[in-house]
Amino acid sequence: MKRFFSSVRARATVGASLVVAVALVAAGAAVLLSLRASLTDQASGQAESAARGVATQLATNVPYDDLDLDGEDHPVQVVDGKGRLVAASEDLERVSGTGTDAVKPRPASAPPRGDGEDDDEGDGESPEAGEISEDPAAVTTGSATVDGETRDYRFAAVEVNVEKKGDLTVYAGASLAARQSAVSTALTSMLIGFPLLLAVIALVTWLVTRRALRPVDAIRSEMAAITASEDLARRVPEPDTHDEIARLATTTNETLAALQHSVERQRRFVADASHELRSPIASLRTQLEVGAAHPELLDVDGAVEDTVRLQELAADLLLLARLDAGEKPGEALVDLAALAREELSQRTRDRADVRMELKSVEVTGSRGQLARVLGNLVNNAQRHARSYVTVATRAEGAWAVLEVSDDGDGVPEGERDRIFERFVRLDDARTRDDGGAGLGLAIARDVAARHGGTLVVKEAPGGGALFELRVPAATR
Structure with a gap:
């Protein structure tokens, strides 16, 4: 594992995959939350619309038994001011999250029909319409069992005041099945698609990095060959990409050229120094050998001159060596x-x-x-x-x-x-x-x-x- 992560290609692939994975998780969570909130708001609007529809019927003095309650899509409860269930959807079997858990209506005793009722009919005047609250409906989440099927619902509560019936509250629900189905589908798609997308990104990163680093491998191989052969005349290949790697290759070749020039200069310097030193040394040796064999022929002045010249040349060479060393x-x-x-x-x-x-x-x-x-x-x-x-x-x-x-x-x-x-x-x-x-x-x-x-x-x-x-x- 340590050897694997020693590769730039592997680190780049893992790094890119991690970054994309974090981004995908964050984006997926945002999408799911946004989808869930949008569908929840949609269900809340449907529930409020259904509740206001029933409230409108109540406001027009429609009797409880004649209310149009669509229990399959929108379970409805009507609760009076004392918290008693006075009307409900026919197929409602169980409910939670509303003002009451009751599912069977128990309406209050109707007022006796007397002269007042006949007088109203005799006068030909319509009963006064009830008043529906204009405040935003209170929305809650609960569940309900309708015709044997239990679902989660979004319930909206709308208040209405009806003459002779008092204050009533209408609870109507909108199913959250569409929200749950959409969120589940989206989550399943993400769980399947995200790994595939990560695999594709990792593969593409691996291939692109390998292609991008191929010139680096070529440079490394050529540098290894130059080191092994000690042939400073060789040069590394320069890719025609005009990027950092191309500039690296150019700089490497310039360094090799400077190194080659320095080595060649040093070799010429050593060769020339050896050649220059050979002459005074040979002359001095000849004079000393002649003097040793024939003292009367010893050229002392010439020997001194050769020694001085040799001393000056050695001093010059020493100074050049110090200057080349960066003194x-x-x-x-x-x-x-x-x-x-x-x-x-x-x-x-x-x-x-x-x-x-x-x-x-x-x-x-x-x-x-x-x-x-x-x-x-x-x-x-x-x-x-x-x-x-x-x-x-x-x-x-x-x-x-x-x-x-x-x-x-x-x-x-x-x-x-x-x-x-x-x-x-x-x-x-x-x-x-x-x-x-x-x-x-x-x-x-x-x-x-x-x-x-x-x-x-x-x-x-x-x-x-x-x-x-x-x-x-x-x-x-």
């Missing part, structure tokens, strides 16, 4: 102008003059990483400059700007994004010692991005390359 830049206040003055004052082997146009502007971040960006940009400019390099800092609105330009040949427009890729060197004719490993600009752009800024290359006013670093200025 945060910190929140120290750094004045770019002061940073530039301090870093440039420590450089002793520049091959081109460095001109400074520095204006104080503060940023928030890592002083060490920003110093690395400045050093990498100046090193790159020194390799390409003919005579001078310019370093400038300034504030532009909410941005702090650091520019490093040279008077060299510049960067072709089609290569201005490629030079920021790792291990990329545009001048393939340069030696590795002169050109570096191709990590400086990649590190500089990554540091700029970590500080919430950008690093781009443009054409300098003097025709060379201008590298522009923009990071948010610090706010006090």
Whole structure:
């Protein structure tokens, strides 16, 4: 059972069935109550109509024995002011729910026929009509046995005042058999129809949910296959439904593409790093082996240069690894102008003059990483400059700007994004010692991005390359 409810399809089916079941029960109960109330009101109206019909006869002085009492459909009782039954339906055998349980009339003694009666006839005047109450009839529910058949009835009581007979109450009933039959039929139909309807709804919900979740099963299967094969070039199927599942598939494919790009980038990085490390290590080993065999041939300066180059490359690779791991830049206040003055004052082997146009502007971040960006940009400019390099800092609105330009040949427009890729060197004719490993600009752009800024290359006013670093200025 627990495994069954672990399925979304099963939970959706059960949930939909429960909701529909509650709705059907509530709707069925409302229908039955409404039908019962409507038929009860109808029976009450029929009973009142029958009672008023008998009251009309009494009001016109129709004798009790001559009253037209339809006992089969509407059992009738006429009760006087003393609670005595003075008239009743002929076939009435038992009654309850009215003013009296009596079924056999016991009329009071009629007044003696005397001169007054003859005088009335002699005068030719009609007896005065009785008065029927205009108030709504009091309605009760009871039962009656008529001609051996017992039924439930709705009884209405109508009062009438008749001269020489006094106050009379007419009880007339209307059968509730039609109400009971209709309610019973409706209830039977509901008991049969509701389960069938629930079964149909559950089946439809199951099929629709299965069809809706079929793309999810396909996505899950493909993801399992990708995990097993470790083939990140595969993609999950995207249904042509433009719904949440389609957007899930699209997002999954985008995630797979990003993961594939990251893995491929990591693999290229490892391969390129291994290749770049191999050269200085091999050179250093060769020199040491030669020195060990022939001490007089040991190139100490060359060994030191290879060791420094190896140390710098290892430091670059370590910094890139930290940046890729999401290292945060910190929140120290750094004045770019002061940073530039301090870093440039420590450089002793520049091959081109460095001109400074520095204006104080503060940023928030890592002083060490920003110093690395400045050093990498100046090193790159020194390799390409003919005579001078310019370093400038300034504030532009909410941005702090650091520019490093040279008077060299510049960067072709089609290569201005490629030079920021790792291990990329545009001048393939340069030696590795002169050109570096191709990590400086990649590190500089990554540091700029970590500080919430950008690093781009443009054409300098003097025709060379201008590298522009923009990071948010610090706010006090």
